[in-house]
Amino acid sequence: MVNQMTDGEVRATMPARRHLWKLELYKLQLEAPTPKIIPCQKEIDRPVYFGSEYHGIISHKEAAVLFENEPNGSYLVRKGFDSNNFFTMSWCFNGEIHHFKLFYDGRYYVKDKRYETMHELIADGLVTRYIQSHAAHITELMHEKAAYQESPYVTLNRRKLRALSNKNKTMNASIEDLTNKNLTFVESCDFPQNTNARPPTMSTSDSVINNDTISNILIGKYTKEHSFKVHTFKGLNWCEFCANFLWGFTAQGMKCEDCGFIAHTKCSKLVPSHCMPDLKKLRGVFGIDLTTLLNAHSSTLPFVVKKCVKEIEARGMEQEGIYRISGFADEIEALKMALDRDGEAANLSEYSNINVIAGCLKLYLRLLPIPLLTDQLHQKLIDASYLKTLSDQISSFREILTDLPPAHYNTLQYMIQHLHRVSLQAHVNKMNAHNLCTVFVPTLMAIPPQSTDLTQEIHVLEIFVTNSAKIFGTS
Structure with a gap:
């Protein structure tokens, strides 16, 4: 028998979803x-x-x-x-x-x-x-409450922005001193995916460093203005300044022709002059709506998922605690950058720690603006999980999943079948279906913000994994 995860391990693997993207306007x-x-x-x-x-x-x-x-x-x-x-x-x-x-x-x-x-x-x-x-209350306030240094643009591209700005920045001595003095603090902001890590407490003498200073440290002294033009976006897109959905079907917002920054018309007027044209070449696949991405690449599955799953199945199926044990945050961020920069040509074999690849896969799925199992399906799946017989539950799940967009359905099927194969090695890797689902529920499902007990969501996903052949067919 494989031991169930301890309460401490469960809590450690169930981080709250990082709400980079705000879905209220999309739902409307x-x-x-x-x-x-x-x-x-x-x-x-x-x-x-x-x-x-x-x-x-x-x-x-x-x-x-x-x-x-x-x-x-x-x-x-x-x-x-x-x-x-x-x-x-x-x-x-x-x-x-x-x-x-x-x-x-x-x-x-x-x-x-x-x-x-x-x-x-x-x-x-x-x-x-x-x-x-x-949603007048949202549209009236969303621009005022947004902060550039906390925007998806900076959050998703922080390390890229720093790398590019390092080539051109002309930081004065005081900013350089602040950078060295607070290196630990800045690095803790660099990739906040390790849920066990906490940013170090800043001393009183450090309190003079406000958000604007941190933003300057991260992106350098760049003064080039963005070249925003009205743009009609194909597929679903979110404002990279305020994180709210770009609603409508034509001329939904503005796009910088030089660096690719996307924003609402009003938000574009609040974006500081930090345009980095080189970033346009590095804009990748993380944080992009799945359907939009796959349509653009004429593909049925995201290459990040395929490459990571292939690598994990080649050398990580017997790794104890696979998907539960976190890889090093800086290595996961480096792999993310490589996948964004090199696409399918990225070499995953360079990363000897398989937990880094597993962590990058979870990160990709977690950063999707719309989770694989969408908000519209959440309550339906929960209700179906209370049906009396497993046969009825599976039949209901199959019907509910027909409402998923094809890109979401295909990727979900691929991931569930992979997790099923991982669970078959539980006698070695100690990750049975329940343990895997405890890890992946916050990543694959749209969880209501007020939810604190995910027991039923884990139960739903566990039925998916243990009955993947009946729900999706054989792999």
């Missing part, structure tokens, strides 16, 4: 109404750039009749008067009908944004209006 976008055409049933002459949504010349009262019993998101296009030099787009939102002047010049627009299709215009407008009506 998923909840927003979707476009639904109210088709015109009459034969009328219509411009070639409109379809059945165009109803010709009708008044707002006639339009109101057409909206009866129609859901939120329903819309039509009409003309109020033949003499108008614009069309009218009418939609239903929150049970009320709203009218907007609509123009076409090769693309559709109501205000400044241009859209290739009416569907894109309506979908983008519905999301924006929904977020405005449900």
Whole structure:
């Protein structure tokens, strides 16, 4: 029999998820109404750039009749008067009908944004209006509360920023003294993934070193301004300044053409002049939405996961405490940089400590903006785990997982089958399914912030691992 992990070991392997990315606005976008055409049933002459949504010349009262019993998101296009030099787009939102002047010049627009299709215009407008009506408290404060030195941009790229700034910085003597004096403190900020480590307490004499000074130490005295341009992002993206979701489907925010910094329009005005064009060449795969990444690489699995799993299965399956024992933080960060810089060409065999590779794999999964098992599935999985028979639980899990995006499903399947193989060596590595799931629950699942007891989540994942063939099929 393999001993279960002690309470102390369980606590040590269950860190709270580092909330780099804030999901509230992303969740609201998923909840927003979707476009639904109210088709015109009459034969009328219509411009070639409109379809059945165009109803010709009708008044707002006639339009109101057409909206009866129609859901939120329903819309039509009409003309109020033949003499108008614009069309009218009418939609239903929150049970009320709203009218907007609509123009076409090769693309559709109501205000400044241009859209290739009416569907894109309506979908983008519905999301924006929904977020405005449900998250005004977030959108009003998110720029004010954000801090550059605590931003995802600096957090994910701290060591890269330092390495690049070291080539060009012209630090004065006082800053150099502060750097040497507080080397231990700065290094503790460099990679806060070891949950057992705690930053050393600064003495009273050190208290003069504020966040701005630390930021200067980390990124050097750089004064180049960013070259921000309005950008339409493909896939899901988050602001690298405030960590909130970039909502909408077109012109969602700004992107620096030189270094690749991504931000909301308002956030881009608060970003200091620390543009490092060389960083654009080093921007890698950590912290990027899985679906967006795989679409960009025309792949079904992230190469980081494949390379790390392959290396672990080649020389780490009998390593006692694999995935539970942490590797050295600086080596994990070095491997992260290598994977970001070299991609699939990165050489993992250079890292003799297999725990470093295991730690890097966990880090990659932990930094995903949307966890493999998404927030939308969390309660469904918990509810299914209470079904009376294992057969019913497995059947329900299979059905629930069909709601996962393909990128998430394929990667989850790959990881669960790997963990199953690791558990088969538990007599040597001391990591049975329960121990592995205790480690991986905070990494693979979206855990509600208020959760303190993950017993049921561990139970769900353990069913996945021990029954991987029945849930996913054979590997």
